[in-house]
Amino acid sequence: MAAAVQRIVVQATSTDKKAIAAKAKRLEIPISELMRRGAFAYESDEADLALSALADVAKGAADRAGAAIDDALDFIAASNQRIAAMETKAARLPANKTVGKAGGKVVKMAKRAKKA
Numbered sequence: 001m002a003a004a005v006q007r008i009v010v011q012a013t014s015t016d017k018k019a020i021a022a023k024a025k026r027l028e029i030p031i032s033e034l035m036r037r038g039a040f041a042y043e044s045d046e047a048d049l050a051l052s053a054l055a056d057v058a059k060g061a062a063d064r065a066g067a068a069i070d071d072a073l074d075f076i077a078a079s080n081q082r083i084a085a086m087e088t089k090a091a092r093l094p095a096n097k098t099v100g101k102a103g104g105k106v107v108k109m110a111k112r113a114k115k116a
Contacts, residue, residue: 010035
């Protein structure tokens with residue numbers, strides 16, 4: 001095993017330093033060995049990685065759902081405008097000629113004068 005020749009300074013509170021020193025004493029190892037073991041033993045849990053991937057997938061799905069909702073709302077707004085235009089046009093026509101039924105309502109159309 002290679003001899004440790006590099007120094008790493010670790011900032012800690014006074015309370016943390018006392019707790020680390022007490023733990024090293026209880027384990028009968030130097031503080032530097034405790035810190036090395038702790039550093040090498042620390043790894044991000046695989047669950048964190050899996051949750052991160054799941055969060056990315058959920059965000060993508062939410063973005064696609066939001067876009068689909070926006071598209072549907074745009075379609076509904078355009079449809080409402082078309083319906084309003086048809087209702088306005090129908091309201092201007094005299095009610096003296098039936099041209100059909102729409103949604104259970106009789107639709108009337110005005111007679112047009114013949115051009116000579």
